[in-house]
Every structure is written in structure tokens, then in C-alpha cells.
Amino acid sequence: MGGAVFIAAAEITAFLAARDASPLLAAGSVVIDIVPQWAKELAIELFGANDKLFLLVTLGVGVLVVDAAAGVLERRRRWAGVAVFAVAGVAGLIATTTRAGATPLSALPPLIGALAGSAFLNASIGALRRWHAAEVADSGASRTDRRRFLLLTAVGAVTAIVAGTGARIGTMATSSVAAVRRALRLPEPLSKVTVPAGAELDIPGLSPLFTPNADFYRVDTALSVPSIAPADWRLTVDGMVGRRVELGFDELLHMGLREYAVTLTCVSNQVGGNLVGTARWLGVPVREILDLARPAEAADMVLSRSIDGFTASTPLDALTDPTRDAILAVAMNGEPLPLEHGFPVRMVVPGLYGYVSATKWLTQMTVTTFEKDQAYWTPRGYSAQAPIKLSSRIDTPRIDKAIVPGPARIAGVAWAQTVGIERVEVQIDGGPWRSAALSAPVSKDTWVQWFLDWNATSGTHTLVVRATDRNGRMQDQERTPIAPNGSTGWQSTVVRVGAAG
Numbered sequence: 001m002g003g004a005v006f007i008a009a010a011e012i013t014a015f016l017a018a019r020d021a022s023p024l025l026a027a028g029s030v031v032i033d034i035v036p037q038w039a040k041e042l043a044i045e046l047f048g049a050n051d052k053l054f055l056l057v058t059l060g061v062g063v064l065v066v067d068a069a070a071g072v073l074e075r076r077r078r079w080a081g082v083a084v085f086a087v088a089g090v091a092g093l094i095a096t097t098t099r100a101g102a103t104p105l106s107a108l109p110p111l112i113g114a115l116a117g118s119a120f121l122n123a124s125i126g127a128l129r130r131w132h133a134a135e136v137a138d139s140g141a142s143r144t145d146r147r148r149f150l151l152l153t154a155v156g157a158v159t160a161i162v163a164g165t166g167a168r169i170g171t172m173a174t175s176s177v178a179a180v181r182r183a184l185r186l187p188e189p190l191s192k193v194t195v196p197a198g199a200e201l202d203i204p205g206l207s208p209l210f211t212p213n214a215d216f217y218r219v220d221t222a223l224s225v226p227s228i229a230p231a232d233w234r235l236t237v238d239g240m241v242g243r244r245v246e247l248g249f250d251e252l253l254h255m256g257l258r259e260y261a262v263t264l265t266c267v268s269n270q271v272g273g274n275l276v277g278t279a280r281w282l283g284v285p286v287r288e289i290l291d292l293a294r295p296a297e298a299a300d301m302v303l304s305r306s307i308d309g310f311t312a313s314t315p316l317d318a319l320t321d322p323t324r325d326a327i328l329a330v331a332m333n334g335e336p337l338p339l340e341h342g343f344p345v346r347m348v349v350p351g352l353y354g355y356v357s358a359t360k361w362l363t364q365m366t367v368t369t370f371e372k373d374q375a376y377w378t379p380r381g382y383s384a385q386a387p388i389k390l391s392s393r394i395d396t397p398r399i400d401k402a403i404v405p406g407p408a409r410i411a412g413v414a415w416a417q418t419v420g421i422e423r424v425e426v427q428i429d430g431g432p433w434r435s436a437a438l439s440a441p442v443s444k445d446t447w448v449q450w451f452l453d454w455n456a457t458s459g460t461h462t463l464v465v466r467a468t469d470r471n472g473r474m475q476d477q478e479r480t481p482i483a484p485n486g487s488t489g490w491q492s493t494v495v496r497v498g499a500a501g
């Protein structure tokens with residue numbers, strides 16, 4: 001039970017003194033950074049969006065095992081169990097104090113946790129010893145000693161669980177940043193996205209043109225969502241620049257916000273996958289900020305950094321290109337960025353996978369070179385540069401939902417950011433390729449919806465989709481995995497058509 005007291009005391013201290021220094025979460029983040037790529041992919045494969053929950057449960061089980069071991073050791077030899085907690089405390093200390101954004105206070109939760117856990121272990125094992133000694137001596141005190149031990153353990157366990165969970169929930173819910181975000185009013189944008197007639201098709205089962213924030217995929221290495229109040233947010237632009245620039249949130253807003261419709265895509269998106277979404281982003285062009293800093297001639301990359309230490313390497317010319325709307329975004333689909341999507345400021349760069357461009361909780365942009373600096377995913381098996389590959393997806397019919405015979409509508413989305421989609425074709429049962437109808441594009445950086453009407457006959461049918469971009473380039477047919485720079489291949493799906501009922 002000492003382990004539970006350890007964790008609980010650490011969580012309470014974290015709640016009171018150092019919100020970002022939970023030893024358990026810090027240890028989890030260390031695990032995320034050091035496990036090999038195949039293990040990460042396996043976890044995502046097996047648990048999907050619950051991969052972080054799985055990690056936490058595993059850590060929790062680990063705590064129980066260490067806890068039991070400490071108890072057994074302490075029973076055998078005084079201080080042996082305490083030594084285990086001391087080691088755990090030092091490990092926690094290393095984890096919390098080496099995380100990006102750590103302060104001296106970050107040392108407190110693991111220290112106080114280890115002290116409280118050890119004190120409790122010492123007291124409970126002491127009580128256990130007295131009880132056993134009394135039992136061996138067959139003295140009348142045996143019953144009171146037993147009661148004392150059981151009471152101590154039960155009270156310790158319940159207090160630890162209630163107070164520890166309470167403190168964690170408190171840390172997450174009263175995070176004042178959530179309240180600040182709710183109260184935040186952004187200035188009117190200088191321009192808004194115009195959605196042409198026919199941009200949004202109304203077909204059951206088809207992805208909406210703009211992905212609601214609540215449904216927008218989330219991918220990051222952050223075990224707990226970083227919380228930065230706009231008032232505390234500062235962006236530093238440094239490195240190979242003529243002038244080092246520092247910018248606060250209000251200064252950024254004063255540069256003038258414009259709205260852009262951009263489809264974001266994750267390099268981990270499998271063919272037919274859903275790690276892709278479109279939003280209306282409100283932001284300031286990155287080139288306007290870089291203009292203030294005057295990048296050196298020899299520079300070719302911007303290493304953007306998040307408050308939690310994540311970094312992305314973006315080609316400098318993608319950020320300065322006047323025809324590409326790379327922005328520092330502050331809003332998503334008409335509201336301030338949700339905390340999980342990078343509040344208060346993130347990057348959005350059309351045409352580049354998120355891991356090389358879309359840094360959330362942005363705090364620093366260092367102008368540098370690809371030769372000199374590496375981003376988070378580069379030594380972990382992913383390319384330093386990664387343009388999004390043009391792709392298409394079938395949303396309906398779904399493989400797991402039979403449809404009735406008769407007129408049916410096959411529909412989906414297709415994207416080729418910075419270029420635009422020219423054509424989407426569908427092949428049914430190996431027959432001729434048929435051109436699908438396309439929605440009116442909102443911009444070259446936005447996906448289009450497509451559909452094809454079909455007379456579905458009873459039986460099982462195979463559907464294949466492929467897209468061609470406005471440069472006349474067709475989507476690659478060859479299947480390649482997501483590493484090192486994005487999957488390719490035409491999505492093929494099977495539809496069951498059967499009589500209703």
C-alpha cells in the first residue's frame with residue numbers, strides 16, 4: 001500500500017505546487033520517448049486511440065508490483081523496502097526534472113511521494129511485526145495489534161486512492177487554462193474562408209467537409225496535455241536570423257488574423273485510414289513573423305519546438321513561400337484551438353505531414369539547417385522532409401455494413417494539398433474505371449468530397465478508388481508502409497449487398 005501512498009502524495013503535491021510534475025506521467029513520457037518505433041506502432045495497432053490508457057494501466061500495474069516487492073522486502077529486512085521507494089523516488093525525480101518545462105518545484109512531487117510512501121511502509125510493516133510477535137507470544141494483545149495493522153492499511157489505501165485520484169482530477173479539471181480558453185474572445189478576422197456552392201455534399205456516411213473539433217484526429221507524444229495560458233505564451237524566433245524576435249499572444253493577434261481551410265494529414269495514416277481532417281484555421285502567416293527575424297541566406301530549415309520538447313523540421317522555403325499559407329494558428333473551426341490541438345498557438349503548413357510542420361503548443365522557432373539539426377521523429381525512423389502524398393478514401397459503403405440491392409451511392413474524400421484534386425475514379429469488381437463527381441473545392445489545400453452512383457446487385461463486390469491531382473499525377477498504386485514518409489496505395493474495400501432484413 002506504500003506505493004499507492006507514494007503516488008497519491010506525489011499527485012497531491014503536483015496539484016498544489018507543480019502541476020506538470022506528476023512522477024507517474026513523467027515516467028510515462030520517458031517511456032514514450034524511449035520505446036522503439038515498432039513497439040509504438042504495435043501499441044497504436046492494438047489499442048488505437050487508447051494506447052495512452054494502455055501505457056498508464058501498465059505503469060499502474062508496475063507500481064503495484066514494485067509496491068508488493070517493497071512490502072515483502074521490508075518485512076524480511078528493515079529499510080530494504082524503503083530502499084526500493086528511495087530508488088523509485090530517484091527515478092521519478094529524474095523523470096520529472098528532465099521533462100521540458102521542468103522547474104525546481106518539479107522535484108517536489110517525487111520527493112514528497114517517496115517520503116510519504118516510505119513512512120507509510122515503515123509504519124504498516126511495524127504494525128504487522130507487532131501483530132505477528134503478539135501472535136507468536138500468544139498474548140492477548142494480538143487482536144488489538146491485528147486490528148491496528150488492518151485499520152492502518154485500509155485507511156491508508158482508501159485515503160491514497162480517494163485523495164490521489166481527487167488531486168489528479170483536480171489538476172486536470174481546474175487547470176485554469178481551460179477556463180481562460182473558454183473566456184477568450186479573439187478579434188474579428190481580416191478575412192474568412194468562402195465556401196463555394198456545391199462544396200459540401202449531403203450524402204449519408206460521407207465525411208463532412210469540415211471535421212468537427214470533437215471528431216478531429218489527435219496525434220502527439222504528450223501524455224498529459226500541456227497547459228499554457230495566452231498571457232504566459234511567448235514565441236522566440238532565433239538561430240540563423242538577423243534579429244532575434246520575441247512575441248506575445250496579443251502581439252501575434254495584432255498582426256491580423258485570417259482564416260484558411262486546410263486539410264491536415266498524419267504520416268501514420270494508413271490507406272483508407274482516418275488520421276486526416278479538415279478545419280478552418282485562423283492565424284497569421286509564418287512568413288510575416290520570419291520577415292521580422294530576417295533568416296540568413298544559408299538557412300534551409302525551421303526547427304519548431306513545443307513547450308513539451310517535441311520538435312518538427314520544416315523547410316524554410318515552405319514557410320516563406322508567398323503562395324503557400326503556412327500559418328501560426330490560434331483558432332480551429334471558429335473557436336480558440338482546443339487544448340489537445342495546441343492551445344494557444346500551433347503551426348499549420350499546407351502540404352506537409354503533421355510531424356514535420358504542425359507543432360502544437362508552439363514556443364520556439366529556430367532558423368537553422370537540415371544538416372545541423374534534427375527534429376523529434378528524424379532519429380526515430382521518419383524522413384526529415386515529408387510532403388503529404390496525394391490520396392483518396394472511400395467513406396461509404398462500409399465494409400462492415402451490408403447495403404440493400406438497388407441504386408447506391410459510393411462516396412468519400414480525396415486530398416492533394418497545395419495542388420488540388422483533378423479527378424477521382426472508382427473501379428467496381430475489376431471493371432472499367434469510372435469518374436466520380438467531385439464537390440466544389442474550397443481551396444487547393446482542402447480535400448474534396450466525391451461520389452459515384454451505382455446499381456448494387458446482390459452479392460459481394462470489390463471497390464477500388466484512386467485520385468489524380470491537378471498536375472496530372474496519379475496516386476501511387478504500389479503499397480508502401482507509413483514509415484519513413486507516408487503510406488501509398490489504392491484503397492480497396494469489399495461491400496456486401498443483400499436483401500433487407
Ligand SMILES: Nc1nc2c(c(=O)[nH]1)N[C@H]1C(S)=C(S)[C@@H](COP(=O)(O)O)O[C@H]1N2
Nearest residue numbers: 217218219220221266306310354355358360
Ligand atoms: N507538440 C506536438 N505537436 C505535434 C505533435 C506532437 O507530438 N507534439 N505531433 C504532430 C503530428 S505527428 C501530427 S499528425 C499533428 C496532429 O495534429 P492534431 O492532433 O491537432 O490532429 O500534430 C503534430 N504536432
Ligand SMILES: [Mo]
Nearest residue numbers: 266267354355
Ligand atoms: Mo502525425
